[in-house]
Amino acid sequence: MNGKPATPPFSACWTRLAVGAATAATVVLGTAAQATAATATPAAASVYYTPAQAKAKLREAGITWRSSRNCENKNKNGCTSFQGIRRATVDGVIALKRASRCTIVITGAAEIPPHKTTGTYTHGKGYKVDVALNPCVNRYIPQHARKIGSATWAAGSVEYLRESNHWDIKYKGGTGPTTPAGRAWPTLGAGSRGHAVTTAQQLLRIKADGRYGPATGQAVKTFQRKHRLAADGVLGPATWQRLAPTLRSGAHGSAVRALQAQLRRHGARIAVDGRYGKATATAVRTFQRGRHLTPDGITGPTTWRRLLTAN
Structure with missing residues (x-):
């Protein structure tokens, strides 16, 4: 990856879904939204970060990433790619870092193999990241989300699946609350009053x-x-x-x-x-x-x- 905007290789068969008068129309991004930052529409450009933007945001937040093959090719197994990563996904990981104060290491992002390719909320479509296990993260997520399965927790629109060597985190609608009730604990330190x-x-x-x-x-x-x-x-x-x-x-x-x-x-x-x-x-x-x-x-x-x- 060279940091230049690249076309996320998503399917071109997405269509506009009519949701009704209460929510107007929700547009499921199609081919036009997959264009590079130089040619994309303003609406599409607001949905994704370029790889360079994503890495800059994560680096600023103190989040690192790695891959087993030390590569960034979206279509190659063993790589960690930010090509086609959604802004909400990156912002969600940053929110997790800030709320938990844990070390966050991304081991998977928007690459396609070896991840599941069917469905809406996939790695390849930019909705998911894998985060390495560590005691801090392993403790924080179950404490601040509700359990919905044997190894799955949820907080707002975010789902956390604990796998053998990482957390598979799905950001379906945004960063999600840092706690189930959407209100974080107050952070207090020297000089705080009240x-x-x-x-x-x-x-x-x-x-x-x-x-x-x-x-x-x-x-x-x-x-x-x-x-x-x-x-x-x-x-x-x-x-x-x-x-x-x-x-x-x-x-x-x-x-x-x-x-x-x-x-x-x-x-x-x-x-x-x-x-x-x-x-x-x-x-x-x-x-x-x-x-x-x-x-x-x-x-x-x-x-x-x-x-x-x-x-």
């Missing part, structure tokens, strides 16, 4: 003053080491996932007090007594209904995220 910091301090069982100073940073590092996370002192998604426990009726302690304080911030008239009784469960259900969540009265990851990020 209610989310207070909640983190309560969960860490340290002085809760709402300021992310050295003591809070050290407490986060200690917690991260205990749970075998990267001890960087930054409270991001992976740390929140371990720090904020799932709570339900009958629970008690500092985590329940942190929850009750958050519920009061959102208007609940309950006592901050550390007991997950009927009043707390009712307040959780009321909050969940107001955010279109399942009103089960259980405070799991999705409810915690919304409590921490909702105004």
